[in-house]
Amino acid sequence: MNNNSPAGRRYLKRFIPxxxxxxxxxxxxxxxxxxxxxxxxxxxxxxxxxxxxIVAMIAIMGLYIREEKDEFQRNVLIESMLWGMGLTLxxxxxxxxxxxxxxxxxxxxFWAFPLFCGAMGLxxxxxxxRYR
Amino acid sequence: xxxxxKVLRAERDWSQADLADRLEVSRQTVNALETGKYDPxxxxxxxxxxxxxxxxxxxxxxxxx
Numbered sequence: 001m002n003n004n005s006p007a008g009r010r011y012l013k014r015f016i017p018x019x020x021x022x023x024x025x026x027x028x029x030x031x032x033x034x035x036x037x038x039x040x041x042x043x044x045x046x047x048x049x050x051x052x053x054i055v056a057m058i059a060i061m062g063l064y065i066r067e068e069k070d071e072f073q074r075n076v077l078i079e080s081m082l083w084g085m086g087l088t089l090x091x092x093x094x095x096x097x098x099x100x101x102x103x104x105x106x107x108x109x110f111w112a113f114p115l116f117c118g119a120m121g122l123x124x125x126x127x128x129x130r131y132r
Numbered sequence: 133x134x135x136x137x138k139v140l141r142a143e144r145d146w147s148q149a150d151l152a153d154r155l156e157v158s159r160q161t162v163n164a165l166e167t168g169k170y171d172p173x174x175x176x177x178x179x180x181x182x183x184x185x186x187x188x189x190x191x192x193x194x195x196x197x
Binding site for chain 2: 072130
């Protein structure tokens with residue numbers, strides 16, 4: 001991510017409130033389930049709420065790629081994203097087979113996105129070093 | 133791809149940051165271009181060529197000619 005470009009600054013301006021909404025909704029949902037013990041459609045709504053900012057984050061990343069005018073920076077990010085996706089898909093595939101055959105503790109699928117972000121972040125370091 | 137960006141920049145006494153400002157890209161982009169590790173798109177190559185007042189093939193060398 002190039003935070004000095006207009007697209008990078010717009011990205012940050014969208015990223016920060018979205019992450020705040022995520023934290024609020026994660027804790028909110030947790031409290032709601034503990035205190036209210038919701039059922040039916042209400043339970044579904046509360047359960048889905050924390051996922052919405054993450055879906056928004058994915059769209060915000062897409063917007064950055066569309067808006068970034070510096071093609072090299074865009075290229076570095078796209079390469080890093082592809083590495084992140086490859087690593088995430090590999091890790092979740094391995095984890096899935098391990099769960100099925102040797103009964104490792106099941107991994108909840110919402111970990112896929114943080115895993116992707118971490119893998120993308122690490123990849124970005126490597127990708128940037130290659131262009132230096 | 134080999135190129136003469138560093139020479140052209142030095143002739144004008146510009147820093148990488150100066151060239152980056154003129155091309156409206158980041159300094160890292162200028163560095164990746166100069167080292168030949170990143171090849172610019174056609175639109176960026178045209179912008180570079182216009183900035184230095186030279187044809188693209190006088191700046192970039194794909195080793196084929």
